[in-house]
Amino acid sequence: MGKRFRIRHHVNPLKLGYQERPVERILPGPATEVEVGCAEAHWLVERAAVEPSWRYVGLEIREDLVVEVRQRVARLGLGARVDVRYANANTDLDRLFGAGEVTRFVVNFPDPWFKSWQHKRRLLTGALVRSMAECLRPLGELFFQSDVFDLALDAMALCEGEPLLTNAREAWRFFPENPFGVVSRRERKSTRQGRRVWRLLYRRDRDQGPLGSTSGTTH
Numbered sequence: 001m002g003k004r005f006r007i008r009h010h011v012n013p014l015k016l017g018y019q020e021r022p023v024e025r026i027l028p029g030p031a032t033e034v035e036v037g038c039a040e041a042h043w044l045v046e047r048a049a050v051e052p053s054w055r056y057v058g059l060e061i062r063e064d065l066v067v068e069v070r071q072r073v074a075r076l077g078l079g080a081r082v083d084v085r086y087a088n089a090n091t092d093l094d095r096l097f098g099a100g101e102v103t104r105f106v107v108n109f110p111d112p113w114f115k116s117w118q119h120k121r122r123l124l125t126g127a128l129v130r131s132m133a134e135c136l137r138p139l140g141e142l143f144f145q146s147d148v149f150d151l152a153l154d155a156m157a158l159c160e161g162e163p164l165l166t167n168a169r170e171a172w173r174f175f176p177e178n179p180f181g182v183v184s185r186r187e188r189k190s191t192r193q194g195r196r197v198w199r200l201l202y203r204r205d206r207d208q209g210p211l212g213s214t215s216g217t218t219h
């Protein structure tokens with residue numbers, strides 16, 4: 001039996017080792033959905049079955065987990081369409097994607113870091129929302145879900161404050177459902193436990209300069 005080692009549940013993204021590493025640029029391609037903090041990549045694997053013409057990219061900061069997930073994706077025969085990368089989204093996003101190259105970002109159940117002194121470790125910051133907005137194609141989307149109301153409200157405030165994004169429903173309104181036909185692992189667990197899930201869907205505005213085609217955005 002192969003050697004098993006324990007994969008940590010959380011890492012501190014502010015640790016120096018996660019800050020300035022070389023990253024390999026993801027070349028522009030077809031309609032591209034990116035899950036930020038993809039963990040075991042359940043969402044991406046299921047999405048690849050639902051929407052087979054798209055390309056799926058997962059960004060995950062736990063390197064040992066990424067090694068395992070990449071092996072599993074390859075065993076499933078999805079290596080060409082599901083690309084899971086070891087990355088710190090907070091520092092690497094702009095180096096992985098160029099402006100206007102991503103069709104959809106998905107942030108599913110980011111770590112809440114409940115204690116106030118830990119808030120600075122949270123994934124979603126104004127800078128990350130700005131980077132994602134800039135990497136989106138016109139009409140590209142940013143979907144967020146969490147079962148922690150305060151976190152979802154903070155996420156909403158960040159997105160409402162981003163001039164490149166518009167709430168797909170109406171300003172300062174949560175989105176009523178997950179419209180993408182699959183559920184993330186954490187989403188499944190929350191639903192099983194009867195927890196309420198708070199969702200956001202934002203779209204990049206159409207007229208934000210010559211950033212590429214709007215094709216591929218289907219929702």
Ligand SMILES: C[S@@+](CC[C@H](N)C(=O)[O-])C[C@H]1O[C@@H](n2cnc3c(N)ncnc32)[C@H](O)[C@@H]1O
Binds near residue numbers: 013061108109110
């Ligand atoms: C609570 S899990 C949610 C996993 C999955 N999205 C789901 O809904 O089942 C949050 C994930 O985000 C990852 N993560 C946290 N900070 C990150 C960062 N700065 N860059 C990339 N991934 C990060 C964590 O390692 C963890 O796997």
